[in-house]
Each structure stands twice: as structure tokens, then as C-alpha cells.
Amino acid sequence: MKRHVQLYLMFLSKHLKTLMVYRADFVIGIVCLLLSFALARFSIWAIFQRTQNIDGWIKSEIIFAYGYNLMVSGVAWLFFNQAWGLRDAVTSGGFIKYKIRPLNPLFHFFAESFDIRSIATIALGVLTLHAAAGSTGFHWTLPRTGELVLLTLMSAALFAGMIVLASAMAFWFTISNPLLGFLASIHGVAYFPLGIYGRMMGTLLSTLLPIAFVSFYPCSILMGKTPSVVPLYAMLGIIVVLWMVAVRLWLKGVQRYELPAT
């Protein structure tokens, strides 16, 4: 464990040096991130110009869930953004270096990149959530803040498990990137209440595609909309199963990986 932490820090410092070369990309990336945030907030504002609530959730509650959603995606992409590069590494043959080195290839691959822009996403999420919290059932006491941090980490673990599982497809098909795009886009609307999607879609989003556990259920708990802790246990179970499947599939993919013919 200690060795892996040391290695991770070493990879991180190497990656930060690389980022210094592309300073303009980083700065413009952050500006564009702020622009996308402003446009997303604008769309929530425009929807609430026409309605008072969505399935019983008022504007500040939706904004709270949006802020939470940003924090979760920020934490998950911070460590697993490299998933977008797996398909190219596999098809170009560049992945072979991860197979021959004396390191767990999954750890090695994801440790090599650290999406520093996601820190801005997390900061925007915290600010948004903080601004909206006053009009919701959430209070900034120590136990509730601890609950918020714990739930955010659990949601991020769940979302990251989905990212790793989707990226593993790169070893079999070329659809891993569209699959990641699909995950990012459904995660982008995960802050709306589950009740609007009807029974069939709601069940799908709570089971096979458990995106409801990334934002809806934890936010319902945080805002005191549900007294039940069942979603919390279900979330824990899903995280364990998802990661077991994702890691197994990923390592199986590594095993069958061969250099593409040139």
C-alpha cells in the first residue's frame, strides 16, 4: 500500500510537470469549464422561469443536487479521467508498456494521469451546494457535513466504478469512448428527481444503470426527503459488486491484450 502511495505521488509530480508545458490549454480549459457551468445554471434558471417545482423539488433543491453532482463527477474524473485514453492506447499498441512493467496495470494506467481541472469542478460544486443549502433541509453542522463528505466519496466511488467498467470495453470493442460519453451525459441529468422518469426508467436507473445512487438518493438523504437508510445500504452493495466486476473485467482484458499488427 505504502509503495503504491509513493508511486502515485511520483506519477502525480511527473504529470504536473507535463501540465506546466500546456499552461494555455489548462487556463482556457478552466475558462471553458466556467462557461459550461454558467450555461448549465442558465438552463436550470430558464426551466424554473416556467415552473415552481419538478416532481415536488423546488429550484434550490435542484441546484443543491446539481452542486452535489458536480462534486461527485469532479472527484471521480480527478482520478479516472485517463479512461478516455484507453481505447487509443489499446488500438495504437501503446498499452503494452502497462502489461510488461512489474506493477498492477490498472493502477499504473490510471495513476499516470490526474485531471487537475476537476479540482475546479469540485470547487464549483462546493460553492453551488453551499449557496443552495440554506433553502433546503440541509444544515452545516459537523455531523451533517461529515455525512455530506462520506456520501460524496461513496457516490464518487460508484461513479468511478462505472467509468472503469465502461473503459474496460476498450479491450473488446471500440465503443468504450462513446460508452464513457453516454455515462457523462446521463450523469449530467442525474440531479433531477427520479420520480419524473416513470416506474420502468426509474427501476433501470436504480439497478442496471445505477446512476440514481450517484446523486438522487444521496441528495434525498442529505435534504431530509427520505428517512430510510435502505438506499445507503443498497449503495454500499452496488459499489462493492460494481468494483469487483470492473476490476475483474479490466484485468481479463489486459490478459488477452496483444500488440496490434502493424
Add this chain to the structure above:
Amino acid sequence: MTMITYRWECMFAAVSSLFTVFFAYYLWRAVYRASTTLSTQGFEVTFAYVAISVVLLVTFNTSAETNISRSIISGDVIRDIVRPLGFHDSQIAAAIGTMGLRFLLVFIPCMTVILLLLPHGMIGARNVWLFAASLSGSFIILLHIDMLTGLVAIKTEAVWGVRLAKEYIVSVFSGALIPLYLLPSSLSKVMLLLPFQGICHTPVTLLTSRSMSGMEMCRLLGMQLFWCVVLMLVVNRALKRLITKIEINGG
């Protein structure tokens, strides 16, 4: 040919678009149910507007910005320059190939599902013809905005960020996220003057509006044509300027 190699991507884009169509359906149904200012009859039009806009953006997404920036940064652009077909024309030809496959695998199945979700008789034959006529304009505008994005990305060396910003700007200003007619009137007036409205607002309005006057139709199509011409001229000029200044390192 490249797109056929990546046909699974195309098919997955269709599945992904269908999910987005269903999300739009449920979200706008919830908004209309809870609203006291919106009439429930308007839900079908709003759903058709948002869902078809999503399908148009996916079908006409040719990743031209990535192709252009990659080919210039890697130096592959030199192969296109020495060919008898101009760089601008070759990019358009490649984009038409990509769009053709997406049209078959994404547009047709998704539009079938959307039309099945809409009430019978909502769309008239005249609307279908007008919609079809405006599709090429929609494709040309989006393609040239993508090309301009690619050129900006090269100048700023920020392909990821610029592309992300373009996607958000296009989805908001074209009406794909929130229909332009649901925005405050001062804001929608400005948006209706920009080129983005020609991507989704024009074709979808021509498809869903049965009471539109001939004058209004001509205005919408004329505006779309105007932006097609302006963007084609701007991109053509910008590409020519860039190519005369380009420096490629040997390797």
C-alpha cells in the same frame, strides 16, 4: 470507410440518443405537469423540439474540429494540401461520409421513435418537406462552426477546453437544451439572430409549426441560407490563411 470500421460507435450513438430522447420526454412532461403558466397541449411541441434537436446534433456531429486540429498539429495536413481537391472541400467530403452513416444508424431509428411518441396527425406533409429542405443548411452551419472551433483550438492549443465550450454554446444557443420560444423574449430575440438557431430551431420549427405563414417560413430559411454562406466564406478564408503560414517540423 473509416466510419464503417467504427460502425459500433455509430450504433452506440443511436442508443445513447434514444436515452437522451426519453430523458427529454420525462423531464419536459414533469415541467409541464407542474407548471401553472404552460398549457399541457404545448408539451408535445416542446418534446418534439428538444428530442429532434438532440438527434440533429448527434447525426451532424462529424468531429470536424478534432480532425482539423489533429491533422494540422500532426502535419498530416500536408497530404491534403498537395491533393487536387482543396483542404476545405476535402473536409466537407469527409464530413458528408460520416454524416451519411449516422443518418442511417442514428437519425432514421431515433426519428421513428420520436414520431411514434407524438400524437397522430401532429406533423403535416408540408412540414416534412420544409424540414427536409432545412436539414442541409443545419448540417452546413454545424460543420462550419466545428471547423472554426478546430482553428481556434489550434491557435489556443486548448483542443479539449474549446471543444467543450463549443458543445455547450451550440446546445444552448441552438435551442437543443431549452427551446428558444420558452426563453424570455429579449433573450430569444438575440438568439434568433445568431447562426446557431439555424442548426436546430429552424428545422424543428418548420417541422412542428402548422400555422406558420409563408413569409415566416421564407424568413427562417433565408436566415439559415445567409449564415451558411457567411460561415463557408469565413472558414474558407481562415483555412487558406492558416495554410499559407503553417510550419511543419520534420520527423
